[in-house]
Amino acid sequence: MNAPLLNAPLFPAAVGAADTPLLIAEGLTRYYGARLGCGDVNLTLHPGEVLAIVGESGSGKSTLLGLLSTELAPSAGRVLYRMRDGATRDLEALTEGERRLLLRTDWGFVRQHAEQGLRMAVSAGGNVGERLMAVGERHYGRIRAEAIDWLGRVEIAAERIDDDPRTFSGGMRQRLQIARNLVTRPRLVFMDEPTGGLDVSVQARLLDLIRQLVAEFGLAVVIVTHDLAVARLLSHRIMVMKSGHVIEEGLTDQVLDDPREPYTQLLVSSVLMP
């Protein structure tokens, strides 16, 4: 493939200092009928920061991720995001077009079940190229070259470019999902149990790859996991949820090495989570 790779940033450099938060949640609350999904969550996430949300099943992790990523509407509270032009916006006030553009370009979402994050009937190259087309790239040669470059980065052989993800293993699907998400150079990536359900050796390789890409691209990440080893490996900060509330938060190593709350102590000693 002779076409030049797209080395130039797809967007102008973000306006705003690195110490200005990228994402802010204030009093974020969601009820399902009378049942609390998550209640009064406050957080700030800075560029390049990885935040893990942990807790046992039903503690509210997915609800919180859904609220932060605008997939769910809050019952109360709000989410603010610093856009590429430097303006911090209330996400509820975005137009549908602005929200979709954000999801397609500046954000990524890596889901546990690859079939929810990939288009399974579209080729691997198409899965990556589609996101580039969504940000305006039209040149077939460049799209294909960029797709090959990204498949290489996530350790998928270029010869698989025309195969569709149904022919891929679980680990390959997750790696393709990562390529699809990162090709537009997002600043923020949401991850929902990205290594869940994979063999231990496959998990380890995938975690290594995620860690390397997060560092290389300076990504901010919100990752939901029930696996404290994943949180320890990837995250700078951790929030522990119980019954919809954040009960403890802090630097990952500090919280995991010296948990303050008895509930976190039980989590760490694997009494509540495998």
Ligand SMILES: Nc1ncnc2c1ncn2[C@@H]1O[C@H](COP(=O)(O)OP(=O)(O)OP(=O)(O)O)[C@@H](O)[C@H]1O
């Ligand atoms: N669609 C829904 N309708 C009703 N209640 C819901 C719905 N989704 C979640 N809940 C409830 O909200 C609470 C938090 O659930 P949530 O799925 O956010 O937890 P979680 O920590 O992500 O769990 P898991 O690890 O099992 O995915 C639970 O009590 C759950 O029963």
